[in-house]
Structure formats: structure tokens, C-alpha cells
Amino acid sequence: MLCRDIQTWVLIFLVISPTIFNISLSAGLDSRRAAKKRRMSEKVRKMFYHAYDNYMTYAFPHDELKPLTKTFTNSLSELGNLKLEYLPQKYNGSALTLIESLSSLVIMGNNTEFEKAVLWLSDNLTFDVDARINLFECNIRVLGGLVSSHILATDSTSRLVQGLYKNQLLFLAEDLGRRFLPAFDTPTGLPYAWINLKYGVMENETTETSTSGCGSLILEMGALSRLTGDPRFESAALQALRKLWSMRSSLNLLGTTLDVATGEWIEYSSGIGAGVDSFYEYLIKAHILFGRDEFWRMFQSAYLAVQKYFRHGPWYHEADMRTGKATYWQLTSLQAFWPGLQVLVGDIAAANSSHREFVYLWEKFGVLPERYLLDHQMLHPTEKYYPLRPELAESTFYLYQATKDPWYIEVGESIVDSLNLYTKVEGGFASIKDVTTMDLEDHQHSFFLAEMCKYLYLLFDDSFLVDRNYIFTTEGHPLPVMSSWHERIPTYIQSNGTSVKSENLAKRAHAMSLRVCPATTLNSGHSSQRIESACHIHDARGDHRCSTDDDCGVDSTTCRQRSCSMAGYCGLWFFV
Structure with missing residues (x-):
């Protein structure tokens, strides 16, 4: 009897022990992963403060740090100004890097430094300066940084700057927004690429601009209108966006550069990289933020066209907007944002496929080169630099949020290790002049603090996003998704065809939690017909031959x- 009981218990143990072992193994694995994420988030925190402290020591209140010489550059008037024309004589900076760092400080939990920065800007920052600036760059960096930080400073859950903050950042943002408005005074409503903050549009100013430059203003200027009650900012950006969309080809493609006076295209070759990239990004994010179906209809048509005419397997070449025929076969580092965008519409498989191509290039060179020629499988002969661009880290963060696949943590660790190995210097983090030699350039761009450090930190520690709904601008500045900003609550269709209830919409529309594929419906009489969704577009080129x-x-x-x-x-x- 005793022997039989022992046999029974042995059998029971043999049956349940694998389960116990697996549970124990899983718990141990989860524990190790959590410890690794804590260790990596601390590494990123140290990276951020190495960059931030050196900026504050050697460059503040000027715009950006020169880490090799431990000096500064007043670069706001140089951004996008490749020929360095019309540089101001008496401009002494606008604390650009400090503005760009504000939301990162909050995300990393440093409310004390955030408060100090907000109060300094409140007392010292002015835009009444004789400086010609690039509208797009100033919008995404300065206006976006101020609007986002104002929202964070007035967030009832954060209790920041209690009793001392009186909406000063919003007043600064409104002043800057008003200085933008003369740029839109053109025959087409498309804004000039350049404007003088003190005197408006300069005489004989160039009328050439990019698709991104006039089609990526709606988030910041729309948010400014919602916060101030002044509709002019959103109206100007929306008018420009609508005009730009009306200029698309019959294939729903847009070129890269155009003339704001005539409304004619200058460069017909187009893709998802420089000059066009954030146009696509802002259509879907504006739909999430403001709830306009108009933005979704634009985005869906544009996204389907990209899949049809640009996609070639896991990567995207460029094509003529009029014919859809391939023009240039190249990967650019700015294209690495695209997988993150695809996460927002639920196209996870395609996002993962493209993301891995960029990871391969990162691993091959140690960082991501600016331009890689796909038809030659080689670096571009002159554009071999890496200016600390954050797009790969951004897409890695989005894909991890969507999948929780620990492989993306490994990618993030690789990015952190490379940055510390190749770009960290005593005075901050320096850009790379040539990825074949890893020679450095004396420039620490403000987006290193606004985006690179932020996305890497959120990859390893996303506690800031718990119970909060945000979208991030193209410069990494968080804007809350609020029903009060929605003109009409958008309707989403799940993959099984059922509607998402409106009370759950905020979660569904959140950029971090959007796990369904938005689609639109056409109502006809008593029936409705679901039209093609942007999710899971099959490669139009089949075997890519x-x-x-x-x-x-x-x-x-x-x-x-x-x-x-x-x-x-x-x-x-x-x-x-």
C-alpha cells in the first residue's frame, strides 16, 4: 500500500514537475529581462545627462553644443540653411537645446530641473530677434517643444511648477505662432520655407519649399489653436495641407519640392525619405489627435500609393510621382521612421520587415549611414555621415510597444552601446563625419536629447505612458490624445468587422496602444460597404523582379x- 502511494506521488510529480519547472523558468526569465531593462534605462539616463549637463555648462543659452571644442553654435538660423545665407549678426541663441530637452526631463522624472528650465525660459526667452529661420525646423523644434512643455507643466497629475507657472510657455508659443503667419501669405496658401522672426518674409525670398516643409505643421499649430482659442494657426496649416494634397498626381503621389507662389512641382521624384517623410507621419497622427476623417482619407490614399509604387520587398525606393516608375534606389537614414508609422496603423509585419533592414545596416557599419545605394550595395560616396539621427530608435520603441518581443530590447541595447562607443566624448555626444573611419564632427544636435535619448529611455522604461494617451510629434514632443480636441469622434473597424465603442476610443486611438487597423466605410442607403484598409498591403511587385x-x-x-x-x-x- 505504501509502495503504491509512493508510486502515485511519483507519477503526480512527473506530470506536474515540467509545469512547475516551466513556470519557474519563465519567472526567472522575466526577472532577468526586467533587471536588464532597468540597467539599460539607467544607461540611457546617464547618456542624456552627459549631453544635457555639457550643453548647460558650455553652450547654454545658445542653441546647440559643439562637444569636441566645448563651445556653442547659434544654429536655429542655420537649420536647413545649407548655403548659410542671411545669417544674423546679433542673434545670441534661443536656448534651443533646453527647449528640446524639456519633455525628456519630465519623462525621466526630473521635475526639479524641468521647473528651473520653465522659469528661466519664462523670464528670458524672446522671439523678437532679427533672425531668418526655417519654418518647418522652428515649428517642430521650438513651437512643438513649447506647446508640449506647457501641457506637461499644467497637467493636473504632475503638480509641476505649483503657483509659479502662469502659462508663460503658452504665451511664448502664441507669440512665435503669430510670427509664423506672414509665411502663409502666398497666392497658394502654401507657406514660405523661410521667415524672419522680427520682420516677416524677406524681400526676394525663395519660393521653393519641400512637401514636408508645408505639409507637416498641423500638429503643433493645431494644438496651439486648441490651447489659445485662436483658430488662425490651425487654419493656416490646414489650408496649406489641403492645397498640397490637391497637387497630388493621379497616382496619389506627391513630389519632393515645389513653388509656393505658383503651386507647381519642382522635383517630381518622391519617396518616404527627406523632403516628404513627415508629411505621411502628420496625416495619421493628426487623425489620431484631432479625430478628422479627412486626415485619415488622405493618409489611407497616400499609404496605399506608397505600398504600390515605392515598396520593393522590405525596403522602399523612390519613384516619379507622375508615372510611378522607379527613379532612385537608395535607403536614407530618415526612412527609418517608417516602421514606427506602420505600427500606428497596425501593419506590424511590414514594419518588422523594413525595420530589420535598417538594423542590418546599423550592425554592418556600427551606426546608420545617411545614404546607402541599394543598386550597388554600397555607401553613397559623399553622404557617409551619421548626425545622431534617432529614427531607428524611434521605430524600435514603437515595435516593442506593439509586440513586446524582447528582440527589440536587444536592438535598443546595440544602439546604446554603439552611441557610447563611437560618439561619446568628454564634452557630450558628437556626430560622425564618416562611418567608414568614425571620424567625428563637432556638433551635438538638439534632437539627440529630444528624440534619441527619449525613445531609448521609453523603450526600457515606459512608465510615463501608463494610463496616458500621447502621440509624439516628428521631433519627439508628446501631445495628449483628448476627446475634447476631437471635432468628431472617429470610428474604427476592428479586424473582425465590429465597431469600437466610443468609451474605449481614447485607448484605441492612442499611438502606443493602437492594435486595430482603422478603416473607413461608405454608406449607401441602408447598407454600408467597407473599403480597402491600409493594413497588410501585399507587395505589388511579387518576386521583386x-x-x-x-x-x-x-x-x-x-x-x-x-x-x-x-x-x-x-x-x-x-x-x-
């Missing part, structure tokens, strides 16, 4: 037409 020369585009280095071989692969015409 060519059928005609037009499929192959132009060679990236010689600018010669590439040919489609008899075997169906793209090559290069060689002329004698």
Missing part, C-alpha cells in the same frame, strides 16, 4: 537609366 526598363529607374551614382535583363533583373546600361 523587373519586366521593363521603366521598372528599374536611374542608377544612384551615374544617373544613367538602368535596364531590365532578359532574366528579369535590373542592371546598368554602359555607354562607350
